[in-house]
Amino acid sequence: MNIDTDNFRHIRSFVRREGRLTLAQQRALNELWPRFGIASGPEPIDLDSVFGRQAMRVLEIGFGNGESLAAMAAAAPYTDFIGIEVHRPGVGHLLLQIEQHELSNVRVLCEDAVEVLETRINDASLDRVQIFFPDPWHKARHHKRRLIQPAFVSLLARKLRSGGHLHLATDWEHYAQHMLDTLRASTAFSNTSPCGDYCPRPEYRPLTKFERRGQRLGHGVWDLIFERR
Template sequence: MKADDPNPGSPPDDAARHRPIRSFVLRQGRLTPAQARAMEELWPRFGLQPQGKPIDWTEVFGRDAARVLEIGFGNGEALAWAAAREPQRDFIGIEVHTPGVGRLLNALDSAGVSNVRLFNHDAVEVLQQDVPAASLDEIRIWFPDPWHKKRHHKRRLIQPAFVALLASRLKPGGLLHLATDWQGYAEHMWDVMDASAEFSNLAGPRAALPRPDSRPQTHFETRGQRLGHGVWDIVYRRLETPAAALPASQPKPP
């Protein structure tokens, strides 16, 4: 019970009872002077405010190109690297941690890239309200919080309802690239994803691919591998026709 609870001992109100489970703990942190300056000066160039209605990506980027969404980009190292490496594609990033957004803004400015737009907001709300249906060619979710304790597994981002939302925002044939360094979370990802009729694992049932060139290896990952830690790159393709809609005699497409 909070110390400032106006009704100590009273049952929770409707808002509290129906508050959605979050897959993250909001830690805004302290902005460095450089990050604060970036949020003030560079956000107008790269930032997007949720509008509560589908966004016209062609209008936002000034062109029609393949679009890649990264959810939970952290400090943005991988997103900045990808945008500079593939200028022919447009990149959208979503991150709730404001210092990471500020750091990425400075990196984008230093690299001179223009093919990135960012949300500093909850990914579920952005996907539900602002990302148009079938408008993305790829979605990347790399090293989401594994929520190790069993009682916290419900907070894991990869859940059936969220996967269905991701499928609706991907174009048919689009890719969902998941990566984790926790075997338990990899198993959970397979459990959820293989139960979806919308996706097919590129590596085969309950399998992972070698790290693709599109995902840079971080210093943290390199250190973990030296210690014997595994990393699982799990890549699914959005099916042209959901498997559930196929005749029973027709196998799930590869």
């Protein structure tokens, strides 16, 4: 499965808008990163060695402050979670959550997800990839910057095992339709929705503070769950 790298490598999984680290977040980066962080490097990551076991593997791209990822890890101790986030305050916050909940099944990367997937995650090594509320780039002239594009979907398909799942969620209806059209066009995935479009929020995905606030304001949220053929 070939990827048009000339048109793909400029797409990044983030826009850097990093705020200040709190003292607690800086302490977490200093003290907890050596245990739970995965250092940057060119070589593929040996996930069995990193976690010290074989287990179901879930990768989350752009976990924000990490509270929902920590909650999922706490609820599924026999599943290993890998979180990718470039904003260090969010990484520090997740490390604090890992410490607070005494989690041993979470590891963190502070790198661009596209580069990590291209070079550091082995093919067919993941059971689920989840991307919740990515930047919608709502202005039409910025739509080309959206993460969910055909080339990226092809890359994700390579990293998922057969029968694995790609779970996306957004509160922008236009982006939800774009995601749906993009995934429907992929021959690597089939839609798990019984209606052929969106899925109810599964129990494993916690409601975020951002999402609860949106619900109070009457905003919709669209979940898409596609299975790797």
